[in-house]
Amino acid sequence: MPTSADLADMFDPMEFDLSQTDTLLTTTRAVRKRLDLERDVPDDVILECLQLAIQAPTGSNLQGWRWLVVRDPAKKQALADIYNGAGGEYFDSRRETVDSTTQTGRVVDSALYLADHMAEVPVLLVPMIVGRGLDGTTAAAAGLMGSIMPAVWSFQLALRSRGLGTCLTTIHLHREEEAAALLGIPEEVTQCALLPVAYTVGTEFKAAGRGPVSDITYLDTYGSPILG
Numbered sequence: 001m002p003t004s005a006d007l008a009d010m011f012d013p014m015e016f017d018l019s020q021t022d023t024l025l026t027t028t029r030a031v032r033k034r035l036d037l038e039r040d041v042p043d044d045v046i047l048e049c050l051q052l053a054i055q056a057p058t059g060s061n062l063q064g065w066r067w068l069v070v071r072d073p074a075k076k077q078a079l080a081d082i083y084n085g086a087g088g089e090y091f092d093s094r095r096e097t098v099d100s101t102t103q104t105g106r107v108v109d110s111a112l113y114l115a116d117h118m119a120e121v122p123v124l125l126v127p128m129i130v131g132r133g134l135d136g137t138t139a140a141a142a143g144l145m146g147s148i149m150p151a152v153w154s155f156q157l158a159l160r161s162r163g164l165g166t167c168l169t170t171i172h173l174h175r176e177e178e179a180a181a182l183l184g185i186p187e188e189v190t191q192c193a194l195l196p197v198a199y200t201v202g203t204e205f206k207a208a209g210r211g212p213v214s215d216i217t218y219l220d221t222y223g224s225p226i227l228g
Contacts (some may be wrong), residue, residue: 026207031165032114035198041122041164043069046197049158056151064130065148068183069123078182079172080118083194086174091115103209114167114196121196125166126179127152127206128189148192156195165200168193 024203050067058065070076084091094108118124131149156166172194174181179191 003057008133013039024157024198027205028160029165029205029208030167031200031205032110032167032196034118034170034201035114035121035165035196036201037117037122037198039122039199041197041199045162045164046123046125049162049164052158053151053155054160056154058151059143059147062130062147062154065151066130066189067127068126068128068185070126070183071123073119075182076121076124077119079124079179079194081116081181082175082178083118083169084115087115089169090171114169118196121198123197125195126185127154127155127192127195128185129192130189132188132190144190145192152193152195159197162203163199164197166195166197168195170194 046069054063054065070079091112095112127148129144131144131191152168156168159166170193175192179185179194180187180189185191214225214227217226218224
């Protein structure tokens with residue numbers, strides 16, 4: 001397993017292949033239906049990606065992130081049950097109205113597929129942060145999540161570069177206490193997501209359709225165009 005010093009020696013920031021880097025950034029998608037439910041994901045691959053992920057910045061450099069890898073079939077099934085229970089009415093209503101001919105409908109359809117197959121995914125990863133801090137203020141929430149989400153995204157990028165995929169889900173957090181009891185997570189540790197991790201069926205992914213960023217970027221005052 002490479003150390004932080006090893007990683008620093010491996011890369012010269014002036015030698016980035018911008019085309020390859022930009023492709024990684026624009027094609028790391030939320031993967032659900034194309035997760036390979038049959039292929040095993042070795043521990044060393046997960047640890048390698050997490051070693052890269054913890055290079056991400058964190059508030060006050062406290063490095064309070066924690067990661068829980070769930071492989072046990074019974075615990076995966078129980079976690080999937082919590083996930084589906086938390087999304088109960090939402091999932092049920094979507095099943096009745098989903099229109100897979102539209103882009104939004106296809107996203108919903110893939111989300112329902114993941115809900116149905118969550119327990120079959122080789123690895124479920126729970127990113128966590130030490131502390132609670134969610135006292136209802138924007139500053140507290142931003143500070144806590146801002147100390148773990150950059151590492152989560154780095155983990156997703158690292159997976160993509162190695163032929164794996166995932167998607168960030170948060171529905172199970174509506175029943176966070178149940179998940180904590182199942183997984184033995186201490187009260188002072190906050191779960192921030194649930195990531196299903198698997199190799200992908202094929203590695204070709206396209207950039208998503210997005211409008212011009214200038215339409216949603218303002219200068220000095222909200223609503224004031226950045227470009228004349």
